[in-house]
Amino acid sequence: MASLGLIGLSMLHSADVGTALRGLILTLHLHGRAVVPTLVVRDDVVVFSLSPYGDYTVGMQHVADFSIAMACNLMRAMCGPKWVPGEVLFSHRAPADRRPYSCFFKAPLRFGADHTALVFPSGWLAHRVPGANRDMRRALQHAVAALLSQQDFDLLTKVRCRRPTCLSSRSPRR
Secondary structure, three states, X not given: OHHHOHHHHHHHOOOEHHHHHHHHHHHXXXXXXXXXXXXXXXXXXXXXXXXXXXXXXXXXXXXXXXHHHHHHHHHHHHHOOOOOOOEEXXXXXXXXXXXXXXXXXXXXXXXXXXXXXXXXXXXHHHOEOOOOOHHHHHHHHHHHHXXXXXXXXXXXXXXXXXXXXXXXXXXXXX
């Protein structure tokens, strides 16, 4: 969380995990544009990903792996260190040695998926963030709003920032 600065601090003071993740989606571009966060809720399942932004031909697997590990760490910071996803999806082939992935995520792994993402029950979105402070949350919201008002984004970034942060569907498609 500390590496995300104001955005990470805002997440730690969000009322619940769902609010924190939606806030991340709306503000991560302030920290940089290397990844695009996505939160999809289908029935009782959440698919949360931080997809690389742009066309990386070299190192794409490493960027995706780092991003999904960061997403897992964000969830553990908000839900407790023992939090584990229901499944972790990877868009690349399985490595020769899957042990580092298994040790870190402690969850079922699926390689060769359409995208890289954490999959977990939607009930976690309502989980209260421990130690969140309402007064701090208000101050952080004002600070983030001030940063947003100072930004001069290109059209593509403006559209990305205004897209729906949580997509819903009746049937899960994985």
